[in-house]
Amino acid sequence: MLNSNFGKSGGFTMPNKPITSEFLAAQAAGSCRIEGLKVSAEEERLMSDIIAGRVDAEAEIEKIVQACKATNKNAT
Incomplete structure (x- = not known):
């Protein structure tokens, strides 16, 4: 007998949860x-906000790039 979470197409399905x-x-x-x-809890919350569209991903990427450049003088 197949697991009840194993769909007819052969893929795993989530049990009626959004x-x-x-x-x-x-x-x-x-x-x-x-x-x-x-991955800190704060970073995980930021990921959730980006996924939900509450935060602009491009702006966050630019912050990360600038922080990396500040700590690595050889970055271009």
Whole structure:
């Protein structure tokens, strides 16, 4: 007997729960952590806000780039 969460097309399905920006951010942060990257709770909230469209991703990327340039004088 197939698992009740295993759809007819052969793919895994979520049991009638909405997929929120918080859920997606938690999944992304978890993947980062599995790879050994540290993701703070604040960064995870920022990811959720970007996914939900509450924060401009381009502006956040520019902040990260500028911070990296400030700490690495050889960056172009």
